Amino acid sequence: MKFHLLAGASLASLAAVTAALPAHAYEGSALAASVAVAGEVVHGRVTNAAGDALPGAEVVVRATGQRAVTNTQGEFDLVLPTGTAVLDVRYIGQPSASQTVNVVQGGTEVAIALGAAEAATVSDVIVTGVITDGVARSLNQQKNADGTINVLSADAIGRYPDPNVAESLQRVQGIAIQRDQGEGRYINVRGAPSSFTAVSVDGVAIPAVSPTTRAVDLDTLPSDIVSTVEVSKTLRPSQDADSIAGAVNIKTRSPFDQRRLALSGYAGGSYNDYGGEDYRGGLTASNVFGPNQTFGALVSLSYSETNRRPDNVENGWVLINRNPAQGGGQIWGLENTLFKDYETERTRKAVTGALE
Numbered sequence: 001m002k003f004h005l006l007a008g009a010s011l012a013s014l015a016a017v018t019a020a021l022p023a024h025a026y027e028g029s030a031l032a033a034s035v036a037v038a039g040e041v042v043h044g045r046v047t048n049a050a051g052d053a054l055p056g057a058e059v060v061v062r063a064t065g066q067r068a069v070t071n072t073q074g075e076f077d078l079v080l081p082t083g084t085a086v087l088d089v090r091y092i093g094q095p096s097a098s099q100t101v102n103v104v105q106g107g108t109e110v111a112i113a114l115g116a117a118e119a120a121t122v123s124d125v126i127v128t129g130v131i132t133d134g135v136a137r138s139l140n141q142q143k144n145a146d147g148t149i150n151v152l153s154a155d156a157i158g159r160y161p162d163p164n165v166a167e168s169l170q171r172v173q174g175i176a177i178q179r180d181q182g183e184g185r186y187i188n189v190r191g192a193p194s195s196f197t198a199v200s201v202d203g204v205a206i207p208a209v210s211p212t213t214r215a216v217d218l219d220t221l222p223s224d225i226v227s228t229v230e231v232s233k234t235l236r237p238s239q240d241a242d243s244i245a246g247a248v249n250i251k252t253r254s255p256f257d258q259r260r261l262a263l264s265g266y267a268g269g270s271y272n273d274y275g276g277e278d279y280r281g282g283l284t285a286s287n288v289f290g291p292n293q294t295f296g297a298l299v300s301l302s303y304s305e306t307n308r309r310p311d312n313v314e315n316g317w318v319l320i321n322r323n324p325a326q327g328g329g330q331i332w333g334l335e336n337t338l339f340k341d342y343e344t345e346r347t348r349k350a351v352t353g354a355l356e
Contacts, residue, residue, distance in 0.1 A: 039081040040103050044110040046074045046089055052133075053257060054091050054114065055228075056140030056151075062086040062098070069144040072228060073256045089114060092143065093136030137228075147234040150174070154253070157223050163280065163304050163348065165226060165250060166218035172231055181344050182308050185219040190233065192245035199248045205240065222302040224266070224282040225352045227253045252352050255286040255296030262286050276307040286354075300352040305345065312340040 046057040053074030060067050061078065063085065068076040078087075080103045087110070090096045094114040101110050138151040150172045162168040166184035170177045177184035178194060186194035194215035199206045201221075208214050232239065232247045239247055265283040272278070286298035320333040 039079045040105060041107045042078045042080050042085075042101060042103055042110060043107065044076050044078075044087075044101075044112060046070050046076070046091070046112045046114065048094060048133075049113060049115045051113075051259070053259070054094070054140070055137055056142070056144050057089055057091040057114075058140075058144050059112075060088045060090075062088050072251065073254065087112070091136070092139045093133070141228075141230075147232055147236050149233065150231040152229040152231075154227050157226060157229075162223050163306065164219045165221040165223055165229065168223045168226070169218070169229060169231070169248070172229075174233065175231065180219065181342065181346070182310055183219055183306070183346065185217045186215045187218060187248070189231065189245040189248075196243065196245040197248060198240065198243035198246075199250070201250045202252055203249060205242070220348070221250065222282075222304060222348050222350050224302050225252055225300050225350050227251045227257060252354065253284060253286070253298055253300055254354055255288055255298040255356060258286065259288050259293060259296075275309050278304075278306045280304040296354070296356045298352070298354040300350075302348070302350040302352075304348045308342070308344045308346070310342050310344070312342060314338045314340065 044059070046054045046059070048054055053070075053072070055070055055072045055074060057070040057074065057076075058067065059070065059076050059078070061080065066078060066080070068078050070076045080101075082103050082105060085101050085103055086098055087101055088096065088098050089112050091114055097112060097114050099110065099112050101108060133155055135156065137153045138156060141151040142149055152168060152172055156171075157168045160168070160171065162171075164184065166177050166187055169175050169187050170184060174190045176188045176191070178186040178188065187197060188194050189197045195208075195213050197215075199216040199218070206216050208216050210217075228251045230249045230251070232249070233245075235241060235243065235247060263283075263285050265281075267281040269280070270278045280303070282300070282302040284298070284300040286296065288296040315337050316335040317332050318335040319330045322329050322331060
């Protein structure tokens with residue numbers, strides 16, 4: 001059972017998802033697709049040498065070609081007949097690996113670590129490129145997805161000083177943003193209006209705040225509470241058909257992302273001549289407990305304050321009927337011009353909790 005609580009400046013949602021099968025969360029697994037195959041369930045987890053989950057890893061049964069893709073916690077499920085099976089695992093940024101599994105009645109647990117073997121001694125090493133961990137996570141999930149998606153990981157988000165989710169999404173291919181008082185608020189996927197994109201948090205659809213538009217303002221969500229952001233540009237049959245341009249699913253952090261006691265935090269500030277001081281800070285703590293690390297808990301705090309003094313010029317236009325002697329018709333004419341100086345202070349607070 002999984003509970004999420006997300007609170008923001010103008011957003012609060014409570015989502016509860018109950019797994020159909022006990023002991024494991026089968027999010028994104030291949031179990032549903034292969035349930036018709038007679039056999040036993042093989043539940044596995046793919047990690048790197050440090051024990052961190054590898055989402056989007058491709059697991060293939062060598063004899064039959066049966067395939068599964070790991071979820072955000074690095075887990076996968078296969079239904080195989082009893083006996084011996086060889087699993088081939090491929091992940092961009094890590095050496096491929098193979099592991100022999102003995103499938104027994106009642107189910108089998110398997111753990112596969114990539115890159116754990118000691119490197120062989122060589123005389124020369126030529127480095128031609130480096131794939132960071134965050135980029136590798138995104139590439140593998142995009143490569144093995146059923147549709148056309150873009151994935152933005154927390155590692156990639158943290159590399160830039162983006163205060164909210166809309167600002168972070170502007171770095172994804174095919175996405176532009178609309179700004180309000182200098183800060184991103186709405187997103188446009190592939191040039192379509194912002195109201196053509198559905199937004200959800202942990203799979204729960206988020207309605208628009210304004211009664212005049214379906215566009216969801218993402219400036220209320222700080223970027224540092226996000227685990228991954230998945231942008232689906234082609235909807236799968238399992239997704240709601242309430243979007244024309246695409247669908248954005250914002251996944252908050254989970255204690256099973258690291259499966260150990262984890263503490264992280266940051267603080268920063270800046271100054272600019274067109275506003276003043278800006279402050280940002282955040283703290284996240286998570287841990288797993290219980291038999292076989294079955295349960296996990298997480299709490300995340302975020303705070304930011306920005307000050308801006310934008311100068312704004314607004315023109316009002318009106319249609320003017322031309323004199324018949326001048327040829328008639330209508331033209332646009334300037335009705336008024338307003339010069340506005342704003343002094344804005346934007347404060348964003350968020351608390352995220354998870355008990356899984």
